[in-house]
Amino acid sequence: MLLTPADFPPGVDYGRITDQPGQPDNFGGPSPMLSRPQGCANGMTEVIAARAERGPGSALKFSVIYDGARIVMTVLTSPLDLDELGAEAARCEKFDTYFDRNSDPIPISTTKLPGSRPDQLVYQQTMSLQGFNSSVYMSFENVGSMAVFGIAVPTTQLATGRQSAPKASLPQTFIEIADLQAQRIRDN
Numbered sequence: 194m195l196l197t198p199a200d201f202p203p204g205v206d207y208g209r210i211t212d213q214p215g216q217p218d219n220f221g222g223p224s225p226m227l228s229r230p231q232g233c234a235n236g237m238t239e240v241i242a243a244r245a246e247r248g249p250g251s252a253l254k255f256s257v258i259y260d261g262a263r264i265v266m267t268v269l270t271s272p273l274d275l276d277e278l279g280a281e282a283a284r285c286e287k288f289d290t291y292f293d294r295n296s297d298p299i300p301i302s303t304t305k306l307p308g309s310r311p312d313q314l315v316y317q318q319t320m321s322l323q324g325f326n327s328s329v330y331m332s333f334e335n336v337g338s339m340a341v342f343g344i345a346v347p348t349t350q351l352a353t354g355r356q357s358a359p360k361a362s363l364p365q366t367f368i369e370i371a372d373l374q375a376q377r378i379r380d381n
Contacts, residue, residue, distance in 0.1 A: 227290065303318050309372050331344050
């Protein structure tokens with residue numbers, strides 16, 4: 194029920210992501226930044242982690258790289274708490290992050306975007322650093338007893354090893370992929 198390379202245009206780099214069994218989420222990655230209000234820098238991740246089932250087969254992931262975006266999609270065998278995710282997004286609509294306790298604040302805003310369906314949550318999170326705005330996009334949706342969530346990060350790098358990767362338009366390309374993945378689950 195996971196999308197495959199055949200579901201994407203030629204030139205898109207597709208890769209399955211396999212987590213190591215027994216390792217916590219974000220193992221080996223950086224710790225979350227400090228934030229005010231506290232916990233906003235990783236609030237959505239914490240909401241998902243608190244409810245998600247663990248163990249082999251509980252989550253499947255893939256990434257696709259377009260010219261202009263890297264998109265990671267996750268399919269869970271358990272539903273997400275969409276009400277709690279929505280509440281966390283509202284709580285962290287505007288927050289500041291810090292590299293350390295003595296650094297200047299970095300303002301971040303969380304904006305709800307229209308989804309394709311009423312029960313789909315889509316957000317744009319924008320960071321303003323030294324006068325430059327940078328956004329990431331997130332989508333969350335329950336499909337029956339399962340869930341689909343993803344994140345899209347803009348990039349200026351072409352897909353690895355490709356001279357003419359298809360161009361992504363964010364958030365549109367991301368929402369189309371989230372919709373396609375949700376439909377694949379519905380069809381199975």
